[in-house]
Amino acid sequence: MSDELLTELRGAVLHLTINRPERRNAMSPAVLQGLRDGIARASADAAIRAVVITGVGEQAFCAGADLATGKSFAFDYAQPYQGLAELLRTARHATVPLIARVNGACMAGGMGLMAMCDMAVASDKAIFGLPEVKVGVFPAQVLAVLQNLVPRRVLNELCLCGEPISAQDALQVGLINHVADDLDAKLDWLLARLLNKSPAAVRRGLYTLKTVEAMPFEQAMAFTESQIGLFALTNDAREGQLAFREKRAPNWTGS
CATH class of the missing domain: 1.10.12 (Lyase 2-enoyl-coa Hydratase; Chain  A, domain 2)
Known part of the structure; x- marks a missing residue:
């Protein structure tokens, strides 16, 4: 695994943590590949009962693509399958529950990482948004995992206006499962309810x-x-x- 994605197995739970705090935990090729590998590992190992995906620190879960590189949308169009899309496909076929631990800003492609998970727990300080229209693009790929989570009018506003919403608003529209001031305590509570089942x-x-x-x-x-x-x-x-x-x-x- 790359240093940009930390991997830790705690009992029956595999924790995958994006470790790019200087870039607000923005995605990189190594992060995308590491998440794919971790989810595939969990699906293949019956001893792993859940996967938790989060970001380092308290500022950001994932800010989406790393715009600072200037190459965020420089795809190789000779390749029919792109990195984020392949990660979302891997998550879709996973047979182990994925839980998003949203510790801070969850923006753009980060919304895709959160939405590909089966459940999500957020800090009460977290914010959620699809700001792509502010830089002249659109959250196209994440629509595949977002469109069944929230009402269409809410999705339209998020995509077309590009403005963020609070954790409480995200909870109200069904984007996440729980909001808590003690994020890890709530995560542990949810895991306990999951891990004692068949x-x-x-x-x-x-x-x-x-x-x-x-x-x-x-x-x-x-x-x-x-x-x-x-x-x-x-x-x-x-x-x-x-x-x-x-x-x-x-x-x-x-x-």
């Missing part, structure tokens, strides 16, 4: 949630009819139901 149910459940999102009703029903049968075949399902009957805590194996 690993098998969470992984297959996350796959099911992501798959049905774009399906029409009849297709979704046909798909979920088969999925519920597969859930019931897991060892965790058998153990969970047995533990319920025996009035004890389940012993999950994740299989």
Whole structure:
């Protein structure tokens, strides 16, 4: 891993931290690749139960593209797949929950990093925005992960006006799950609620949630009819139901 992205496994949780405070934790090729590698690692390792994505310090979660380089939008158009888009694809196919720890400003492409996560907890001092129109571009790629999170009129205003909103406003429109003055305490609370559940149910459940999102009703029903049968075949399902009957805590194996 590059020094621009810190990686730490704390128990069953993989923490990926953007380490570019001098650039307000703006994205770089190394950051994008490191996030992709970390998420892929977590999806392949059954011992990892969650991934937390955040930025160093208290000023910024991620400010988006690094405009100071002058090369932020200098893509190689001979390559059909670009860095941020590939990261969003990797996150979309992840079967381990991704949690954004929004410690400060979450702007532009940083909104994409936050929105690609399955849950988000924010500091009460965090702000959120899509300021691309102020520099003559548009938040095109992040629309793929933002458009189903907030009402269309809210998304239109964020994209077209480019002005930021507060953490409380972000909470009100459904952009994030929780706002807290003690960010880490709230993150630990959320992780505790996640990590004591069936690993098998969470992984297959996350796959099911992501798959049905774009399906029409009849297709979704046909798909979920088969999925519920597969859930019931897991060892965790058998153990969970047995533990319920025996009035004890389940012993999950994740299989």
